[in-house]
Every structure is written in structure tokens, then in C-alpha cells.
Amino acid sequence: MAKGLEGIVATETSISSIIDDQLTYVGYTIDDLAENSSFEEVVYLLWNLKLPKKAELDEFKANLAAEMELPEAVIDHLRSYDLSTVHPMAALRSAVSILGLYDEEADVMDEAANKRKAVRLQAQIATIVTAFARIRKGKEPVKPKKDLSFAANFLYMLNGEEPKDIEEEAINKALILHADHELNASTFTARVCVATLSDIYSGVTAAIGALKGPLHGGANERVMAMLTEIGEEDNAIPYIKKKMDNKEKIMGMGHRVYENGDPRAKFLREMSKELTKITGQSKWYNMSIKIEEFVKEEKGLPANVDFYSASVYHSLGIDHDLFTPIFATSRISGWLAHILEQYDNNRLIRPRAEYVGPKTQKYVPIEER
């Protein structure tokens, strides 16, 4: 049996691939897309399996921008959470589920309706994350601006002011790099859920739950917690050594599929270098480099996408517990692509388990046990 389904091919997909440590979306390398594309263009690519022409992209962007506002009832719901304790990923998971209650098409299963719901969900997730971030600080949610890019709108709705170009570019690139990743745990979760012919909202809600865990998307927040605890560059190696001696995992290191390193990490490493320098906080980058080199040397484990995204988002002044919700804001594009692909050629996903429990037991009445 392959524990954790390691190496098992569980589906066919035309959306993304990891071959020889190279990540591609529909055959375009992540490098090409990260250097040249916009997040909206990448979402279009993932959902339509082709790059858009200019008019198609303009229309798609306009559709996304038009769907960003949330039903007032969902905002009221966000206000009703215990704002001092609820984690933004738990809030997001609940709010996406609630959103389904206000979508009249939630259970309409034809392809056109599913595509309309995909646009709504992609647009509204950014609004949920940013509205919750503001509400818990006692601020009013900021309505999106139709003329801003998805990345700029995210920062605008979060901070209440339009971002600088460099900030918009950083978020745009991070969103592209996180958009899809073959059959990762949250995408598999989404596919398993909708393969029962359950609705899109259920699939995305389930996927958010899977992404939240520290072995998956939840690692980026923990990387920053670790860097904060380390505090200064000189403490980095003794801290990591101690953790490794205690057989604790180093967050942001290692990967199930990549053997020689995650091709997304180099972009985030570069962004971390640039942004931490601008903010006068190069120590986060320097510390990260030391940790990466040490863990690679000692354990042969390279950094994954979550490692440098932590210092990138920190440099943009983003609260640490919003790091994983940002991941979700990007990865929902991949989940939705996979959900649409699953519906398109569906079969119930139902593997088997090897039973290793006791055999042939005889029922003993409760008073005799």
C-alpha cells in the first residue's frame, strides 16, 4: 500500500502538470507565466485551456470585477463571528459555504451555470478575505473598484488605498504562482467532493478545509511564526538544529513531488530579497536563506512555495494569519478548473482501504464487557 497515496495516479487532467520538477499550466511553464502574465489571464487559461485574446481577456476581467461585491447577508455573517478568536481560514471556509445559500444557481448543475458560479466564487473570495480582515479590526469593508486588476483590488479592499505598482506586481505574481498544482491535497479534496455530483460551493468549502492544514497551505503562516520566534539572523541555525534534533518538521521545507526543488520558490525568494530590502527588513530574507541552505545540506530538503511567500507577504504589511487565505484566493482558480474538469468526465471517486483491524469478533452484551 502507498501510504498517503504517494506516487499513485488518481486522475487524468489537462490543467497542470509537474514533470521533471517543472510546473506547467496547460503546457505553459510557470516561469513564462510568472514573468509575462496577469492573474486574470492565468485563471482564464486554467478554465478554458487556452490563453485569451485581448477582447476575451477584457470581457473576463470585466465579468470578474462585476461579481466582486458580496451579498450584505454574508457581510453580516462575517460580523457575527467571534472576531477576537476566529481564524480567517475558518471564517473563509464558513463564509464560502454561506455564500452558496445566497446563490440561486447553487444547485443548478449545467455547464453554463457552473461557469457563472466559478466567476462569482473567484471574484467574491477576495472580497470575503479582505472584508473579514477589516471587520475584525473594527473597520468597514471597502467596495471593490471595477477598473483595478484583481491583484490591485485585493490590496485596495484590504488596505482602503490603491497599492503601489511594486505591491500590485508582487501580489499578481504570487497569485499566478499559487494558482494550480496538479493533484495537491486540497484539489484532490475538491474533486472527491464534486465527484459525488455535489455542488461547487461544497467542493470549494471542502478544499478550503484541506488547504488550511499546516502540511499544506497553512505552512506559510507557520513559516512566519518560526521566523518571528527566531528573531535575529544569528539565532537561525541553532534554532533549526534544535528543531531537527527534536524531529520536528521545518515549515516551508520539503515536498511530496519535487525532488530537486520547487520551481515557484525562486520567484518568491527574489521577491523576498527585493521587498525586504525596500522595507529595511532584510533580516527576514537573510534568515530564510540561512535556513534554506542548512536544511538542504543537512536533510536534502529544498524550500517549497510556502517558505518565501511568508517574508513576501510580511513585507507587504499583511497580517500573518491572512497568508493562507491569500493562497486560497489564488488556488480557488485551480480548484474551480479541476471541479469543472471533474464534472465534464465524472466518475465517483471511491478507492479501497486495506483492513488491518481485528477479525471475526463476537458481539458481547454490554453488561458482560
Ligand SMILES: CC(=O)SCCNC(=O)CCNC(=O)[C@H](O)C(C)(C)COP(=O)(O)OP(=O)(O)OC[C@H]1O[C@@H](n2cnc3c(N)ncnc32)[C@H](O)[C@@H]1OP(=O)(O)O
Ligand atoms: C503548498 C504546499 O502544500 S507545499 C508543502 C507545505 N508544507 C510544509 O511546508 C510542511 C513541512 N513539510 C512537510 O511536512 C513535508 O515535507 C510534506 C508534507 C510537504 C511532504 O511530505 P511527505 O512527502 O509526506 O514526506 P514525509 O512527511 O513522509 O517525510 C519524509 C521524511 O522527511 C522528513 N521531512 C519531510 N519534510 C520535512 C520538514 N519540512 N522538516 C523536517 N523533516 C522533514 C520527515 O520527517 C521524514 O523523515 P523520516 O523518514 O526520517 O521519518
Ligand SMILES: O=C([O-])CC(=O)C(=O)O
Ligand atoms: O502539490 C502539493 O502537494 C502541495 C503544493 O505544493 C501545492 O498545492 O501548491
